[in-house]
Amino acid sequence: MIDKLLPATLRRLFLPLIACGLLLAPTAEVAAHAVVTESSLKHKPIEVNHETEVVLHFNSNVELGLSKVFLVSKGDIYHPLEIASGKKPGQVIIKVPALSEGDYAIKYKVFAADGHITEDVLRFKVSAQR
Amino acid sequence: MYIQGLANFIDDFLGGLMLISYALVVGSVLWSFFILRVGTPAAAGDAVVTRSVKLLNIGAVSLAASVGTKLVIKGAVLAATLGELPLGPYANTVQFKAGLLRLILALGFIWVAKRLNQAPRDKRNWQIVALLTLPLVVSGAWLVHAVGRFEQRELLMITTVAHQLAAAVWFGCVAQLMVLWRTSRLNDEAKALWPLAITRFGLLGVSSVVLLLVTGLPLAWTYIGSWDGLFGTGYGSLVVTKVWLLLVALGFAFLNHRAGRLWRANAGDPTVTKKVPYYIEAETFILVGILFIAATLSSQPPSVDIPDRTAQVADVINMFKPRLPKIESPSHEALLAGEAGRVAVVDKVPSVAATEWSDYNHNVSGLFLTGMGLLAMLSYVRGLRWANYWPLGFVGLSLFLFFRSDAETWPLGPIGFWESTFGNGEVFQHRIATLLAFVLGVMELRARTHPEARKLQYVFPILCAFGGILLLTHAHAEFELKSEFLIQSTHTTMGLLAVIMAAGRWLELRLATNEGYVEGRFAGFIAISAMFLIGNFLMFYREPLY
Ligand SMILES: [Cu+2]
Numbered sequence: 001m002i003d004k005l006l007p008a009t010l011r012r013l014f015l016p017l018i019a020c021g022l023l024l025a026p027t028a029e030v031a032a033h034a035v036v037t038e039s040s041l042k043h044k045p046i047e048v049n050h051e052t053e054v055v056l057h058f059n060s061n062v063e064l065g066l067s068k069v070f071l072v073s074k075g076d077i078y079h080p081l082e083i084a085s086g087k088k089p090g091q092v093i094i095k096v097p098a099l100s101e102g103d104y105a106i107k108y109k110v111f112a113a114d115g116h117i118t119e120d121v122l123r124f125k126v127s128a129q130r
Numbered sequence: 131m132y133i134q135g136l137a138n139f140i141d142d143f144l145g146g147l148m149l150i151s152y153a154l155v156v157g158s159v160l161w162s163f164f165i166l167r168v169g170t171p172a173a174a175g176d177a178v179v180t181r182s183v184k185l186l187n188i189g190a191v192s193l194a195a196s197v198g199t200k201l202v203i204k205g206a207v208l209a210a211t212l213g214e215l216p217l218g219p220y221a222n223t224v225q226f227k228a229g230l231l232r233l234i235l236a237l238g239f240i241w242v243a244k245r246l247n248q249a250p251r252d253k254r255n256w257q258i259v260a261l262l263t264l265p266l267v268v269s270g271a272w273l274v275h276a277v278g279r280f281e282q283r284e285l286l287m288i289t290t291v292a293h294q295l296a297a298a299v300w301f302g303c304v305a306q307l308m309v310l311w312r313t314s315r316l317n318d319e320a321k322a323l324w325p326l327a328i329t330r331f332g333l334l335g336v337s338s339v340v341l342l343l344v345t346g347l348p349l350a351w352t353y354i355g356s357w358d359g360l361f362g363t364g365y366g367s368l369v370v371t372k373v374w375l376l377l378v379a380l381g382f383a384f385l386n387h388r389a390g391r392l393w394r395a396n397a398g399d400p401t402v403t404k405k406v407p408y409y410i411e412a413e414t415f416i417l418v419g420i421l422f423i424a425a426t427l428s429s430q431p432p433s434v435d436i437p438d439r440t441a442q443v444a445d446v447i448n449m450f451k452p453r454l455p456k457i458e459s460p461s462h463e464a465l466l467a468g469e470a471g472r473v474a475v476v477d478k479v480p481s482v483a484a485t486e487w488s489d490y491n492h493n494v495s496g497l498f499l500t501g502m503g504l505l506a507m508l509s510y511v512r513g514l515r516w517a518n519y520w521p522l523g524f525v526g527l528s529l530f531l532f533f534r535s536d537a538e539t540w541p542l543g544p545i546g547f548w549e550s551t552f553g554n555g556e557v558f559q560h561r562i563a564t565l566l567a568f569v570l571g572v573m574e575l576r577a578r579t580h581p582e583a584r585k586l587q588y589v590f591p592i593l594c595a596f597g598g599i600l601l602l603t604h605a606h607a608e609f610e611l612k613s614e615f616l617i618q619s620t621h622t623t624m625g626l627l628a629v630i631m632a633a634g635r636w637l638e639l640r641l642a643t644n645e646g647y648v649e650g651r652f653a654g655f656i657a658i659s660a661m662f663l664i665g666n667f668l669m670f671y672r673e674p675l676y
Contacts, residue, residue, distance in 0.1 A: 034278075035431040059435035060278030065219030068212050072475045089280050105476050109211050113278030115204065115225035116429050117211055121475055 034060045034112035041106075041124050048128050049098045054106065056122075058090040061113035069094050072105040072121075081106075099126045141203050142603045145425035147196040149294075150418060152270070154189025155239055156295065157302010158182060159263045162256070165303070165330050169256045175319045178310070179250040183243050185309050189302070190239035197233045201226065228272035235266045270294050275353070275428055286352065289345045296341035297424070300379075301417045303331055303338075304410055311407040325402045328390035335383055342376075352434070359433030362441035366433050367619040371602070371626045372423045375416050378630065382413035405649065408640035412633040412653075415595055419602065419629040426603045441615050445674075449616050450623075455493035455669045459534075460486045485673045491534050496668025498527040503662025509578070510655055518578045524571025531564045566593075591635040591657075598628030616674050624664050631660040 038057040046052050064085055069092075071079045082095040094106065106122045162182060166174040173179070204225070209215035220226060242258045249255060268291065271277070276286035310327055314320040350360075350369055360366040386409055389401040433440065460483040468481025502523035509517035570593055577587040602625035634657030641650030 035435055037435055059431060060275075061280075063219060063223055065216050066208060066212065066223070074476050076475050103476050107475060111208065111223070113224060114275050114428070115223065115273070117207055119211065123476070123478075 034058045034062055034110050034116065034118040035120065036108075036122065039122060041122060046096065046099060046124065046126050048101055048126055051098050052096045054094045054096055055086060056092045056094065056108075057088070058092065058110065058112070061089055062092055063111040063113065064092070066111035066117075067092075068109045070107045071096065071099075072107050073099075074102055074104075078107070101126055101128060141200065141207055142426060142429055144196050144200045144203060145428065146422035146599070146603065147192065148200060149297075149421045149425050150301070151189050151193035151196055151236075152266070152294070153298035153301040153421065154305055155186060155193055155236070155302070156263060156267060156298040157300070157304075158186035158189060158306055159259055159302075160299050160334065161303050161306040162186070162259070164334055165306070165327050168250070169253050173251070174323055176250050177317050178313060178320050178323060180247055181309055181313045181320075182306055183246045183250065185306060187240060187243035187247075190236050190243060194233055194236035194240065197229050197236060201229050201233070224272050224277060228269050231269050232266065232273075235262055235269070238262045239266075267291060267295055275432065282352070286349070289349055292341060293345040293349060294424075296338040296345065297421065299334060299338040300342070301414075301421065303334060304413055304417060307331065307410050308407070308414060311410070325390065325393045328386060328402060328406065329394055332387050332390055335387070339380065339383070353432035355434040356440075358440050358442055359437075361443045361446050361619075362615060363430075363433040363436060363439075364615045364618045364622075365427060365430040367446075367615070367622045368423050368427050368430065368602075371622050372420055372427075374626055375420050375423070375629065378633070379413055379416045379420065382409045382416070385409050386413075404643075405641065405647065408637055411640060412637040415591075415633040415636060416629065419595070419598060419626075422599045423602050439615070441619075445616060446619055449620050449672070449674075450667060450670065452666075452670050453672070455497060456486065456489045456672075457494065457497075459490040488673050489671065491531075492668050492671040492673075494530060494534075495527060496665050496671065498523050498530065499661060499665030500669055501665070503658060503665050506658040506661065507655070510651065510658070519575065521571045521574035521578060524567050524574065526571075528564050528567035528571065531567060535564065587639050588636070591632040591639070594628050594635065595632035598625045598632060601625030601628060620667055620671060624667055627660040627664045627667075631657045631664075633657075634660065 040055040069081045084093045109119045162168045271287040271291045274290045314324045392399040393402040464483040468483045471479030472481040502520045505517045505520035574590045634653045638650045638654030641647045
């Protein structure tokens, strides 16, 4: 159809233009669909030096076999975490090792059931209880 | 990182291409049965039918190609994101299976198109077409948002499929109208069919619009749910943009419909052959934009799922509010000093300098575009021929971008020109963008000042359409905070305007015949006004600090 639509010169220009367009693509981080709608980090802060489980609820079913979760500590050091699916659909349970006081983040890369891959960060603090 | 970003973008882009191809196939099928009336004694002639089958075939080929590439790219994105590709789990996803099914169905269409080409009147072939169409439409249900959801999953899947079907009928048939118009230049039978097809399409067009609205409203209601959700999220702002473009497309549809009625009332009314073909081309531009937005929507989290990351309507209004543009840039050292904290995962510190640097870049670009828009408006006043030199602004803009887009490279930063251009993907992109702005300026300058350069004139609207689609599919990065949505809302609006600019300028060029229709100049002025507005938004742009 394209070749009927465009004059000859343009036809020759068209593919290079498409190629340029693709090169102009933004190098954005992944923005996609599966997002956390609820996290246990909010109402149950992690205690110092205690192994815990963090429960995340996603807005969509998640393919565990195609997902990864990392603990990020100061200086942006990544540490892979074990994940399992919870009882409810969209629930993911993350095993967090014992942590000392400080700032951390959970970085997740998950594959939603509708085929979209999402990366996002949940930041949290571990502090001694008063 | 760069490869991953690129792969993601291609993934989104292919999503749009897939929708377009799907619409071409499904729309062409309905076109054959309802407009060409194949399989009945009153069927259109072989020449007309085979031309329309050709478009069906193009749709099928591009569907097969885009689905196939998407399956591979998705694997590449997974491999880049996870650092490995678990093949088993990947092949087991609903996405992979539904995609594979679509690929096979597309191949089926290619096969039957070949047979139809030899025997366009064979009823059996048309039965196969109808048989293939059903699973193609239904398989879409497993490729949408709804499939991953927990509530009302089936209902949402069915509604989405019906919505897609309606869009496909509209776009596919409009594309077929364009083919018929081309055919009618050489073929008398097609010429006789043309006004008839316009009127026959009326009913099909109106029913597809009704179906679009009837299915679109409950979908929007379910996925958005509130006013803030509509205006304060990326998902919502894309829906708003889609509605605006839909209104423009409906305007064209109305003009065509009216021309068809006029022709029936007094046979020989010239609008149907003089203007309608070009309206249909412009409508196609708009519909392509809409389909790309639809594809982008499916990679955004629905507004209802992110109530705590939604911006208020007031915040959004604030993004567009006129203010003095920032014409002072933070120092280069200040910018580089803040970079480490800005990109950190833990201990992230927002960088004031980075925000101000970006504001300055956007605002100054806006000044360029606003100025060009004003000059271009003047060029429509008789006797102000010098105003036709406005595309020179693009050349100025490209020089500005050359110096500003990458702080850490030559000529402002320590990294050399060649080293940075070929060593860093992002810098490479910016260099290409800069070059493109320059080339665009030079070409459009020639096109505006040398009326005989007819073909060159079309480069501008095509690049605008492409740029608009880039802005629309380019969702701004990680959505950690609502500020991301605020940035995105301005960029989406600019994408919308760029698509309108493309359609307007295209129409102006097409209607610039010896008769010199007013509509053409009107469309051209709208295109220029859209550019002016983009300039305004950029000029007032302020990145929220985060
Ligand atoms: Cu921007």
